[in-house]
Amino acid sequence: MARIIDGKAVAAEIKASVREKAEDFEKANGRKPGLAVVKAGNDPASAIYVRNKIKACEACNIASYSYYFDENVTYAQLAELIDALNSDGTVDGILVQLPLPRGIDERKVLSLIAPEKDADGFHAVNAGKLFLGERGTVACTPRGIMELIRSTGVSIAGKRAVVIGRSNIVGKPVAQLLLAADATVTVCHSKTENLAEITRVADILVAAVGRKKFVTADMVKPGAIVIDVGMNRDDEGLFGDVDFDNVKDVAGYITPVPGGVGPMTIAMLLSNTVESAI
Numbered sequence: 001m002a003r004i005i006d007g008k009a010v011a012a013e014i015k016a017s018v019r020e021k022a023e024d025f026e027k028a029n030g031r032k033p034g035l036a037v038v039k040a041g042n043d044p045a046s047a048i049y050v051r052n053k054i055k056a057c058e059a060c061n062i063a064s065y066s067y068y069f070d071e072n073v074t075y076a077q078l079a080e081l082i083d084a085l086n087s088d089g090t091v092d093g094i095l096v097q098l099p100l101p102r103g104i105d106e107r108k109v110l111s112l113i114a115p116e117k118d119a120d121g122f123h124a125v126n127a128g129k130l131f132l133g134e135r136g137t138v139a140c141t142p143r144g145i146m147e148l149i150r151s152t153g154v155s156i157a158g159k160r161a162v163v164i165g166r167s168n169i170v171g172k173p174v175a176q177l178l179l180a181a182d183a184t185v186t187v188c189h190s191k192t193e194n195l196a197e198i199t200r201v202a203d204i205l206v207a208a209v210g211r212k213k214f215v216t217a218d219m220v221k222p223g224a225i226v227i228d229v230g231m232n233r234d235d236e237g238l239f240g241d242v243d244f245d246n247v248k249d250v251a252g253y254i255t256p257v258p259g260g261v262g263p264m265t266i267a268m269l270l271s272n273t274v275e276s277a278i
């Protein structure tokens with residue numbers, strides 16, 4: 001029976017440390033670290049994510065500034081706002097909540113954020129720094145995944161890590177971070193042949209697929225660390241990419257959904273914001 005990795009508990013520790021740093025920053029600078037949150041359109045999930053991020057800022061002594069547009073927002077309006085936020089001395093981090101309304105080029109908008117204020121770590125400069133092994137802002141979910149793996153106390157160096165998924169926001173950056181931590185990394189995707197053969201040799205298995213219960217017990221090496229990034233909502237509730245009930249009998253460590261990777265993403269956003277400030 002696997003040990004459950006408690007993402008809520010690890011995230012709470014990180015948030016406590018972020019709060020302390022944010023309080024020290026305020027004492028030294030006479031203002032709180034600031035995060036600007038930009039949302040456009042009426043995606044219901046985005047509204048929940050933004051609300052949670054703002055609440056988390058309050059709890060960690062971070063000032064949040066919200067900017068909401070409807071679905072008719074133009075690229076020029078977003079560009080004008082981001083330009084102003086880039087030169088606003090009270091704003092240390094800028095977050096543009098995705099998805100943006102149809103017709104707006106998300107990458108083009110994200111590229112307008114000054115890389116040193118890129119709280120989400122999605123800017124090409126920060127992605128490039130990660131690739132080159134230079135210090136930059138690392139995307140929140142991949143950073144959170146690494147913290148969860150480290151929380152097991154198992155050494156990553158030399159281990160075989162398999163990442164299922166190659167998105168720019170999860171799969172690719174987490175693979176880079178695992179490589180930087182000296183794991184031997186394989187990245188799988190929808191065209192991968194014999195997926196189960198590959199996942200079965202993984203000491204560390206990260207599932208970022210977006211398909212409910214996709215990773216089954218026969219795909220997992222006994223004792224492996226299994227990190228479930230998936231958030232798949234249907235009429236029955238919220239499910240990960242891993243068949244938790246069966247995989248927990250094979251794995252050594254496993255993250256639940258909810259309560260695994262999810263809470264870490266917000267904790268890392270707050271951490272990125274405070275690190276940009278100091």
Ligand code: NAP
Pocket residue numbers: 141164165166167168169170171188189190191192195208209210211229230231232261262265
């Ligand atoms: P994405 O952009 O849709 O990428 C999914 C990846 O899975 C793609 O690389 C795709 O391969 C691969 N894939 C799809 N079907 C596959 C199959 N049959 N076999 C192997 N690989 C397959 O998704 P994402 O943004 O990375 O997100 C993944 C999941 O994590 C989603 O459920 C999302 O909601 C969740 N998520 C959670 C958090 C959090 O905070 N907990 C944050 C971000 C995302 P191709 O590249 O070949 O298409």
